[in-house]
Amino acid sequence: DSGVTQTPKHLITATGQRVTLRCSPRSGDLSVYWYQQSLDQGLQFLIQYYNGEERAKGNILERFSAQQFPDLHSELNLSSLELGDSALYFCASSPFSTGNTEAFFGQGTRLTVV
Amino acid sequence: AQSVTQLGSHVSVSEGALVLLRCNYSSSVPPYLFWYVQYPNQGLQLLLKYTSAATLVKGINGFEAEFKKSETSFHLTKPSAHMSDAAEYFCAVSAGWTGNQFYFGTGTSLTVIP
Numbered sequence: 670d671s672g673v674t675q676t677p678k679h680l681i682t683a684t685g686q687r688v689t690l691r692c693s694p695r696s697g698d699l700s701v702y703w704y705q706q707s708l709d710q711g712l713q714f715l716i717q718y719y720n721g722e723e724r725a726k727g728n729i730l731e732r733f734s735a736q737q738f739p740d741l742h743s744e745l746n747l748s749s750l751e752l753g754d755s756a757l758y759f760c761a762s763s764p765f766s767t768g769n770t771e772a773f774f775g776q777g778t779r780l781t782v783v
Numbered sequence: 784a785q786s787v788t789q790l791g792s793h794v795s796v797s798e799g800a801l802v803l804l805r806c807n808y809s810s811s812v813p814p815y816l817f818w819y820v821q822y823p824n825q826g827l828q829l830l831l832k833y834t835s836a837a838t839l840v841k842g843i844n845g846f847e848a849e850f851k852k853s854e855t856s857f858h859l860t861k862p863s864a865h866m867s868d869a870a871e872y873f874c875a876v877s878a879g880w881t882g883n884q885f886y887f888g889t890g891t892s893l894t895v896i897p
Binding site: 671673702704711712714717725727759761769771772773774775776777 | 815817819824825826827828829832834835873877884885886887888889890
């Protein structure tokens with residue numbers, strides 16, 4: 670158990686809908702990352718927050734947004750969903766925002782868009 | 784910019800044989816390098832990391848990796864494969880400037896043949 674909790678584990682929704690994925694980082698970790706894993710794209714970095722502020726942005730679509738709350742949990746909002754958004758979404762956390770610390774991954778949320 | 788290339792999307796070894804999973808990196812700054820393992824339907828678990836200390840890094844489950852700057856490589860090895868090593872392995876690089884977003888390779892699926 671990495672200590673990172675993601676909910677829900679599975680989500681099935683229709684095209685055009687909006688969903689919210691939730692992540693609780695390890696106790697004490699200030700940095701949260703979101704990744705998308707799909708068969709054709711592999712593991713893609715989406716966005717990073719550190720202590721409530723956006724720190725880095727990767728290949729995140731404009732239809733997607735995220736935020737980190739004062740209690741450090743994070744939410745990833747996906748809107749106007751398309752079939753191609755079906756993927757495994759991972760949250761990870763680390764204590765700091767420097768590159769020499771590893772990230773701890775949650776079990777992921779499997780999103781299926783039908 | 785940082786990136787990693789994993790050579791061989793599928794590797795098969797016999798139980799007891801040497802495991803060698805290849806990773807080459809590209810980084811404009813001194814890199815931090817990581818190997819993660821993903822078992823089916825689970826999140827990513829850190830195997831080991833290189834953060835500019837010893838070039839030979841030992842990790843969990845008997846795995847180790849050697850950082851070779853001249854070859855821009857960080858290959859993962861294990862002297863004797865076990866059935867339980869069957870999983871997906873990901874190499875990742877982090878620069879750690881404004882944030883330590885990890886850039887992952889496409890992964891190598893390891894099959895262990897009894």
